[in-house]
Amino acid sequence: xxxxxxxxxxxxxxxxxxxxxxxxxxxxxxxxxxxxxxxxxxxxxxxxxxxxxxxxxxxxxxxxxxxxxxxxxxxxxxxxxxxxxxxxxxxxxxxxxxxxxxx
Amino acid sequence: xxxxxxxxxxxxxxxxxxxxxxxxxxxxxxxxxxxxxxxxxxxxxxxxxxxxxxxxxxxxxxxxxxxxxxxxxxxxxxxxxxxxxxxxxxxxxxxxxxxxxxxxxxxxxxxxxxxxxxxxxxxxxxxxxxxxxxxxxxxxxxxxxxxxxxxxxxxxxxxxx
Numbered sequence: 001x002x003x004x005x006x007x008x009x010x011x012x013x014x015x016x017x018x019x020x021x022x023x024x025x026x027x028x029x030x031x032x033x034x035x036x037x038x039x040x041x042x043x044x045x046x047x048x049x050x051x052x053x054x055x056x057x058x059x060x061x062x063x064x065x066x067x068x069x070x071x072x073x074x075x076x077x078x079x080x081x082x083x084x085x086x087x088x089x090x091x092x093x094x095x096x097x098x099x100x101x102x103x
Numbered sequence: 104x105x106x107x108x109x110x111x112x113x114x115x116x117x118x119x120x121x122x123x124x125x126x127x128x129x130x131x132x133x134x135x136x137x138x139x140x141x142x143x144x145x146x147x148x149x150x151x152x153x154x155x156x157x158x159x160x161x162x163x164x165x166x167x168x169x170x171x172x173x174x175x176x177x178x179x180x181x182x183x184x185x186x187x188x189x190x191x192x193x194x195x196x197x198x199x200x201x202x203x204x205x206x207x208x209x210x211x212x213x214x215x216x217x218x219x220x221x222x223x224x225x226x227x228x229x230x231x232x233x234x235x236x237x238x239x240x241x242x243x244x245x246x247x248x249x250x251x252x253x254x255x256x257x258x259x260x261x262x263x264x
Contacts, residue, residue, distance in 0.1 A: 001123075015223070028231070029140040030140070030209065040142075041145075042142060045145065055219060056222050057219075057222055057226075059214060059215065059217070059232065061146065062210050062213055062214065063209075063231075064213035064214070066187075066229040067185070069185075070229050071227070071229065072226070073216070073225060073227070075222040085252045089145050098232055
């Protein structure tokens with residue numbers, strides 16, 4: 001169901017800046033649809049970012065992260081061409097993994 | 104005629120009884136769930152917390168101290184509460200967790216980021232804020248929990264449709 005993430009990882013000096021845009025509705029369970037029925041909660045619960053076999057960021061999210069979540073962070077210890085792998089898992093157990101090479 | 108009237112009365116009587124059971128027994132539970140519904144599969148206690156102190160407690164801390172070494176960037180006025188950009192940079196040594204806490208949201212904790220060695224104590228993301236309230240950047244170091252906060256005014260709520 002889920003569309004691929006857009007991941008950009010750029011090396012500046014010795015620091016890699018990672019920017020991720022995920023495609024996910026992030027339903028809180030509080031929103032009503034056009035018929036006035038509650039839309040069931042469904043949101044990303046965990047995000048893991050891995051590079052060269054090491055987790056460089058893990059995140060626990062609740063329903064309050066915006067729809068189509070954006071995430072940016074920086075880490076050290078990787079070189080150009082290394083792969084950054086991002087995995088999210090939502091409250092329905094669905095998950096998606098995408099990767100990008102550091103440029 | 105009489106029989107069908109009796110049947111009708113019986114049917115409505117049992118129907119009323121059912122309604123009463125629903126009103127007394129089930130409705131409060133459902134109402135409570137409607138105020139604070141996490142996804143049924145979600146069993147993370149830190150996301151059930153409704154204020155900063157509770158979030159810190161659920162994350163295993165005591166009381167968070169204010170700190171000037173946490174840089175929290177968020178708009179003063181958020182025109183759309185559904186998409187509020189938040190940027191947090193911690194200058195505290197040994198930062199291992201950065202969390203975004205918004206006290207007037209149904210769940211105070213919005214997101215928590217675990218920062219391993221080699222990753223900068225910096226995150227940037229976008230969150231929903233239900234109404235004008237204090238936004239907290241909560242940071243955990245080896246020394247305990249620290250926070251910075253700022254008031255974000257919301258002109259359009261983040262949770263409605």
